[in-house]
Amino acid sequence: MIIVMKPSATQEEIDRVKDKIESSGLKTHISTGEDVTIIGIIGDKSKIATLELTHLNGVEKTVHITEKYKLVSRNFHPADSIIDCDGIKIGGNEIVVMAGPCAVESEEQLFEAAESVKKSGAKFLRGGAFKPRTSPYDFQGLAEDGLKLLRKAADKFDLKVVTEIIDQNDVELVEKYSDILQVGARNAQNFQLLKALGKSHKPVLLKRGLSETISEWLNAAEYIMSGGNENVIFCERGIRTYETYTRNTLDLSAVCAIKNLSHLPVIVDPSHGTGRWEMIIPMSRAGIAAGADGLIVEVHPHPEVAWSDGAQSLTPKKFAILMDESRKIAEAVGRKL
Numbered sequence: 533m534i535i536v537m538k539p540s541a542t543q544e545e546i547d548r549v550k551d552k553i554e555s556s557g558l559k560t561h562i563s564t565g566e567d568v569t570i571i572g573i574i575g576d577k578s579k580i581a582t583l584e585l586t587h588l589n590g591v592e593k594t595v596h597i598t599e600k601y602k603l604v605s606r607n608f609h610p611a612d613s614i615i616d617c618d619g620i621k622i623g624g625n626e627i628v629v630m631a632g633p634c635a636v637e638s639e640e641q642l643f644e645a646a647e648s649v650k651k652s653g654a655k656f657l658r659g660g661a662f663k664p665r666t667s668p669y670d671f672q673g674l675a676e677d678g679l680k681l682l683r684k685a686a687d688k689f690d691l692k693v694v695t696e697i698i699d700q701n702d703v704e705l706v707e708k709y710s711d712i713l714q715v716g717a718r719n720a721q722n723f724q725l726l727k728a729l730g731k732s733h734k735p736v737l738l739k740r741g742l743s744e745t746i747s748e749w750l751n752a753a754e755y756i757m758s759g760g761n762e763n764v765i766f767c768e769r770g771i772r773t774y775e776t777y778t779r780n781t782l783d784l785s786a787v788c789a790i791k792n793l794s795h796l797p798v799i800v801d802p803s804h805g806t807g808r809w810e811m812i813i814p815m816s817r818a819g820i821a822a823g824a825d826g827l828i829v830e831v832h833p834h835p836e837v838a839w840s841d842g843a844q845s846l847t848p849k850k851f852a853i854l855m856d857e858s859r860k861i862a863e864a865v866g867r868k869l
């Protein structure tokens with residue numbers, strides 16, 4: 533349930549409503565908008581049902597919320613949330629691009645990738661140090677050595693780091709080297725990992741699961757937020773469908789759905805979303821046109837010899853074109869890149 537306060541409600545009236553809710557053992561979430569304050573109630577449904585609040589001074593109305601996710605919901609927080617990632621803001625007017633190789637392979641590969649993506653305007657360096665591979669015989673990542681290289685390359689070229697975490701026991705380790713912790717599609721509903729990230733002070737990039745519905749995805753974000761970490765960014769990376777021509781089906785309608793249902797930012801990963809390098813530029817343009825707050829794109833200095841995901845990796849030259857083309861779309865929809 534949410535309580536919508538009257539525009540004229542005083543701070544005292546807001547506090548009285550909040551105290552009344554909390555004295556029943558329930559939690560509150562306050563969203564202070566330009567005109568009205570909204571008080572969200574979280575906790576036992578039966579307790580919420582017995583609350584009598586409409587008669588209190590300053591209360592405009594109470595609205596019943598049927599969805600299980602609360603903190604993630606736009607009902608609880610009508611204004612867009614802007615996530616501050618060590619100075620880079622995601623969810624505001626500016627489109628933020630993250631780029632780099634699928635996996636960190638070597639210092640030479642990563643530094644070449646970092647230099648080129650920075651030159652084209654990316655703000656984040658991406659790269660996996662822990663790779664969740666379908667086959668146990670495939671390259672599993674350089675682990676902490678990979679994290680160290682990411683930090684070193686990002687610092688050298690004035691970039692931030694986004695990298696995947698696959699184990700709930702690695703939060704401290706990954707936090708030490710990165711600015712955003714990425715939850716991959718295969719761990720999208722790993723609730724132990726999501727709970728551990730709820731305790732992190734770093735923003736989380738939450739990818740959509742392989743066959744995850746929008747409601748399941750929103751609830752996964754609720755796991756993180758309810759643990760205390762409000763800095764969650766969604767990432768649409770394609771879902772499993774009957775189609776085999778593309779690696780996944782990039783569901784751009786999910787961008788609009790997330791924007792309607794949640795106040796959190798959403799970015800698009802056209803690389804895993806299609807699996808084909810020739811589709812990355814058009815799908816990046818489409819993602820921005822659909823309202824995405826950013827992109828995460830795989831770029832490799834030599835895709836033909838990449839240890840993973842070469843077929844969907846852009847060369848630095850193609851990535852420069854992607855940035856130019858995306859900038860035009862961003863401007864057309866009133867945003868900056």
Ligand code: PEP
Nearest residue numbers: 634716717718739769804
């Ligand atoms: C990745 O970003 O390298 C990755 C493994 O992506 P996803 O989890 O979306 O498959």
Ligand code: MN
Nearest residue numbers: 634830840841
């Ligand atoms: Mn990849």
